[in-house]
Amino acid sequence: MKAVVMTGTGDPSVLQVVEQGEPQLQQPTDIKVQLHAAGINPVDTKLRQRGVFFEDALPAILGCDGTGTVVETGEQTTRLKVGDRVWFCHGGLGREPGNYAEYTVLPEAVARPLPDAIDFTTAAAGPLVLITAWEALYDRARLHKGQSVLIHAGAGGVGHVAIQLAKLAGARVITTVSDDDKAEFVRQLGADKVINYQKENLVEAVMELSKGYGVDVAFDTVGPAVFNQTLSVITHYGQLVTLLDPGKEVDWSVARQRNLSISLELMLTPMLTDLPQARAHQGEILDRCAGYLHSEQLKLHVSKTLPLAEAAQAHQLIEQGHTRGKIVLQTGV
Structure with a gap:
C-alpha cells in the first residue's frame, strides 16, 4: 500500500511517500479499514517539527483522523462487519500508525459508524x-x-x-x-x-x-x-x-x-495513556455529532482536499495559518 511516512523531524520535506505492506490484525477485537480520507490537524505539523510522543518511533505515519470502509474483522468483533462505513480518531502519535495511508488497523471499539448521507471526505475533517x-x-x-x-x-x-x-x-x-x-x-x-x-x-x-x-x-x-x-x-x-x-x-x-x-483540554490524553472509559466517551461524542451532521444541524467545512502524495503541501498550507475549517487528504477510493 501507499503511505506517507515521517522519516525525521523538520520541515514538510521529511514526509515521504513509500510503498509498504498492508497492516494486519493484531488482536481478535481489531478491524482493518480501507481508508478513504484523512483529516490534517495542526498537531500533525507540530509532531513533524518536534517529534512524536513516543521514543524510537520513527519512521512514523501521522494523522489521527480517518474515514473508510471495514475490509476485515477480528474473531471477537461484535459491532462492525465488512463493508461498514466508519470514522474515528486513532493513531498518528508515534505508537500506532496514523491515517496518511491506504489502510489501517484499529480496535473495533474506537471506530464509529458513519451514516451513508455523510461523505468520507467531509467526515474526515471532524473527529479530533x-x-x-x-x-x-x-x-x-x-x-x-x-x-x-x-x-x-x-x-x-x-x-x-x-x-x-x-x-x-x-x-x-x-x-x-x-x-x-x-x-x-x-x-x-x-x-x-x-x-x-x-x-x-x-x-x-x-x-x-x-x-x-x-x-x-x-x-x-x-x-x-x-x-x-x-x-x-x-x-x-x-x-x-x-x-x-x-x-x-x-x-x-x-x-x-x-x-x-x-x-x-487535550483530547489526545485517552490515546496517550490508554483510558478505555474516556475513549468510549469520545466515541459517544462522535455518535452524537454524526446525528447532528446527518440532520444538518452541524456542518464541517473542508477548505481544500489534496491527494495522499501531497501531504507535505497540506502541512505547508496549515503552517501558513490562513486556512478556514480543515484540509483533508484523499487517501484511497
Whole structure:
C-alpha cells in the first residue's frame, strides 16, 4: 500500500511517500479499514517539527483522523462487519500508525459508524476537532442555554465547530477572526458577534458587546498572549478553557480576583495513556455529532482536499495559518 511516512523531524520535506505492506490484525477485537480520507490537524505539523510522543518511533505515519470502509474483522468483533462505513480518531502519535495511508488497523471499539448521507471526505475533517470542542465546551465548561461564550479563532478547525456546538447549546457566541472574509464565514456558522482582532482591541470589544458584564465562558485555542488577555473579559465565577499551555507569564491574580475556573483540554490524553472509559466517551461524542451532521444541524467545512502524495503541501498550507475549517487528504477510493 501507499503511505506517507515521517522519516525525521523538520520541515514538510521529511514526509515521504513509500510503498509498504498492508497492516494486519493484531488482536481478535481489531478491524482493518480501507481508508478513504484523512483529516490534517495542526498537531500533525507540530509532531513533524518536534517529534512524536513516543521514543524510537520513527519512521512514523501521522494523522489521527480517518474515514473508510471495514475490509476485515477480528474473531471477537461484535459491532462492525465488512463493508461498514466508519470514522474515528486513532493513531498518528508515534505508537500506532496514523491515517496518511491506504489502510489501517484499529480496535473495533474506537471506530464509529458513519451514516451513508455523510461523505468520507467531509467526515474526515471532524473527529479530533469535534471531540475537542465538545469536551471543552460541554464537559469542561458545562456551557448551557442563556450563557455567553467567547470562542477564539472561530474560522479555524476547532473554532468553526465550537461556534456551532455553542449555538446548539443555546449560548450567545462572540468570536475572533483576522479578516473580513473570515468574519462573514463565522456569521454564516451562527456567531452572534464577531471581533476582528487585527482592527479592534479584544478587551474593549468584548466588554462593549457584553455591556460591561464579560462572558460566562471563554475558549482559548491560540496560546499564552490570548489566554492572558482573555482573563480580563470573563465575568466573575466564569470559566476559561484552553487547549494550550498558558505559559509562565500568567497574572493569576486576575483569575483569582474573579474566582475563575480554569480548565485544560487535550483530547489526545485517552490515546496517550490508554483510558478505555474516556475513549468510549469520545466515541459517544462522535455518535452524537454524526446525528447532528446527518440532520444538518452541524456542518464541517473542508477548505481544500489534496491527494495522499501531497501531504507535505497540506502541512505547508496549515503552517501558513490562513486556512478556514480543515484540509483533508484523499487517501484511497
